[in-house]
Amino acid sequence: MERLFSNDTLTVKPEGKVDTSNAAEVEKEIFAFVDEYKPAKVIIDAQKLKYISSAGLRVVLKLKKTVDDSIIINASLEVYDILDMTGFTNLIDVKKAFREVSVEGCEMIGKGGHGTVYRLDGDTIVKLYGENEPFDEIEREVSYSKKAFVYGIPTAISYDIVKCGDCYGVVFELINADTLSNAICADSEKLDEYSEKYSALVKTLHEIEADTSIFGNIKHLYNKWIDDLAGTYTPDEIAVLHEVINSIPDSNKFVHGDIHPKNIMLQDGKLLFIDMADLTYGHSIFDYAGIALTHILAKAYTKQLFGVEPDIMEKLFNNMIKANFQGRSEEELEKTKKVIMGYAGIKYAISPAVNKNQDPKFCEGIVNRAREQILPNAKSLIGAIDF
Ligand SMILES: Nc1ncnc2c1ncn2[C@@H]1O[C@H](COP(=O)(O)OP(=O)(O)O)[C@@H](O)[C@H]1O
Numbered sequence: 001m002e003r004l005f006s007n008d009t010l011t012v013k014p015e016g017k018v019d020t021s022n023a024a025e026v027e028k029e030i031f032a033f034v035d036e037y038k039p040a041k042v043i044i045d046a047q048k049l050k051y052i053s054s055a056g057l058r059v060v061l062k063l064k065k066t067v068d069d070s071i072i073i074n075a076s077l078e079v080y081d082i083l084d085m086t087g088f089t090n091l092i093d094v095k096k097a098f099r100e101v102s103v104e105g106c107e108m109i110g111k112g113g114h115g116t117v118y119r120l121d122g123d124t125i126v127k128l129y130g131e132n133e134p135f136d137e138i139e140r141e142v143s144y145s146k147k148a149f150v151y152g153i154p155t156a157i158s159y160d161i162v163k164c165g166d167c168y169g170v171v172f173e174l175i176n177a178d179t180l181s182n183a184i185c186a187d188s189e190k191l192d193e194y195s196e197k198y199s200a201l202v203k204t205l206h207e208i209e210a211d212t213s214i215f216g217n218i219k220h221l222y223n224k225w226i227d228d229l230a231g232t233y234t235p236d237e238i239a240v241l242h243e244v245i246n247s248i249p250d251s252n253k254f255v256h257g258d259i260h261p262k263n264i265m266l267q268d269g270k271l272l273f274i275d276m277a278d279l280t281y282g283h284s285i286f287d288y289a290g291i292a293l294t295h296i297l298a299k300a301y302t303k304q305l306f307g308v309e310p311d312i313m314e315k316l317f318n319n320m321i322k323a324n325f326q327g328r329s330e331e332e333l334e335k336t337k338k339v340i341m342g343y344a345g346i347k348y349a350i351s352p353a354v355n356k357n358q359d360p361k362f363c364e365g366i367v368n369r370a371r372e373q374i375l376p377n378a379k380s381l382i383g384a385i386d387f
């Protein structure tokens, strides 16, 4: 049986029929995975499930008793009917199969680290994720984009989750626009104007309060990433990373988590965020550190990853600090930048836990650099944030 384990969630994909002839076998297989991974949540992806009899339902029941947070997704109408008639839809969360779309003949308009984006029609686009993208992350992106819009964050509205062959996709309103990255490259004369709007957009986001019962606390996320690196850094190094992150003042304002010129669109002269999957709440230092990392520290990769030359990325960053920390003297601004760069280093040190698909050799390089250049001075960041 196909399975995937990510973010404490086990996804299993039973195929064909599950009835008296094979239920015992299916049960054995699923519970072997549960024993192996000890998941906090189990998703039964019923995409390839054609029929389920009472023997199969008993397996579902046992699973639900073992891992309370178990759900069924992608149930065909036939399977959904069986679950509904037997009252199972009251016991366990069941989601029906998704609408099928085809992107054959559709124009590809963009590509990011997670998805490839196609124009579906004049009003909508579909973002198709890779086959290994965990389903709950896709669900999170849809629900966060919807909520972000309602909270007043300038962004595209998301519609529904769809299927396209073996992949999942999310349909979004088409922003009839270009990425900030393309806009900057197309007209360098407007760099200052775009830069000003970019800074203002980021500032606006950091002034909006998030509902802390819906969105995640970015500090918790960082602490989890640090824990994931327990085998990579020494216990002392892990302790320092935790201490530095936990010293950051708390805040309930939004943090985007992945701000760069390819995640911003320019429409009718206004800038909008896209790619809301990483939306959390916390101190704005988390975003500024990410911006410093992508705009300054990742010099060798900015053109390839964000389509913008390193000197322009640096200018965008410097202008943003100047604009968003108005009232500070040159000297104070240098200090602010130094603190932000310090936290960018921390983000860099933790990055092997964030992008788990990176080349191990590349990660080793990051860890060695962090060990030599970042961690020895990391404690000087404690108490240094004055905004
Ligand atoms: N709503 C939209 N309207 C128009 N283009 C979009 C829209 N959403 C995404 N794109 C394009 O697709 C690219 C990748 O989308 P993004 O959501 O950033 O994916 P990823 O999570 O893979 O980074 C963007 O850089 C942009 O060019």
Ligand SMILES: [Mg+2]
Pocket (backbone or CB within 6 Å): 112, 113, 262, 263, 275
């Ligand atoms: Mg993106």
